[in-house]
Amino acid sequence: MKLFSKIVSILFHPMLMPTLGVFVIFQAGTHVSFMPFEAKRIIYITVFLTTCLLPLSLLPLLYQFGVIKSFQMESARERVLPVFFTGFFYYMGYLLLKKLGVSGVIGSFMLASLVAVLSAVVVTLFWKISLHTIGIGGVAGAVMALAFRFGIDLTLLIFLLFLASGITASARLYLGAHQPAQVYAGFLWGFLIVFASVLI
Template identity: 30%
Template sequence: MDKILKSISFVFHPLIMPVLGVIFYFSKSPRFIPHEIIQAKLISLFILTIILPILLYFLLRTLGKVESIYMPTAQERILPLALNCIVVIVILQRILTPNQIIELYYFFLGILISSMTCLMLAVFKFKASIHMMGISGVFMFFIALSIHFSININGTLALMSVITGAIATSRLHANAHTYMELILGLFVGALPQLLLVNYWL
């Protein structure tokens, strides 16, 4: 059980959440989108949201700016979160502009707001759970898409509920966060997605 709980934090790492949301969107959207465009978007996002952050992490670790991938202190999170905000801004300006795929534009705008909020909290020495921020943001986006496209994804939403609970349990088991930090991360991830729904739903 110990190994399973620890592995959950890696399997459902916050880095994969943006791409997971995009894949889900393309799989459920009734709109016709050329396969070449989907492929180009996914490759670009995979590089910018997964590969680049991993490379930046190793660079920061080499420079002594972070000690581990868990970034246990609020101070360690400031620079990685700031770099993540810059990456998301580049995505919004170059890859997912509002005149192309509006749902994904606002999804990533919500991610930017969540990341900036988490950054500000870190500056003031508050540590919100980035794992919970990631899963709750994607969860809220899935709910909005189900309403927007009038599709029944109750099974997916039930699975997301289980995954959210599993991630929270995993973080508590690892003594990585307190209950308050998990709840804070949940709201930081979900609220921007919920508020931005008014602009595209």
């Protein structure tokens, strides 16, 4: 069970959620799904680079300077600087996408993800909110908003994302990384911010 929980924590790592979110948006059957493959490829590369690779590349440096004691960042205080830098890279990604002329649903999703991350920095100063459930909650919120905004049936996709959210929350609890309130609050935090942004 511990190995399974660790695998789940890696698969649904918060730094992978923006890329997963973009993938899900492309598969949702809206007008965005008909974007040319080359345009999608550029968006994927931009999002993955700025929300995953660049933030991850900083962790060894932060570890070397003693800012974080481990890559798990078990204390709330350890997470503040990494989450701040992650927010900075998210902002870079958002600006790059704007320069490329990407707006609409993708732009709203990226902006909402940025807001969720930066606001999590403030919360992290006082409380160890779950970044994992903020991430997966944001993806679930985006899909729910697409269903309402475009009137399309995404029941199966929403069910799968809520199931993945539950599994991720359970994994984090099993590993002792969070208290129940921290994973519930994280999910609601990510879900509501992204849902409102993509819907409006």
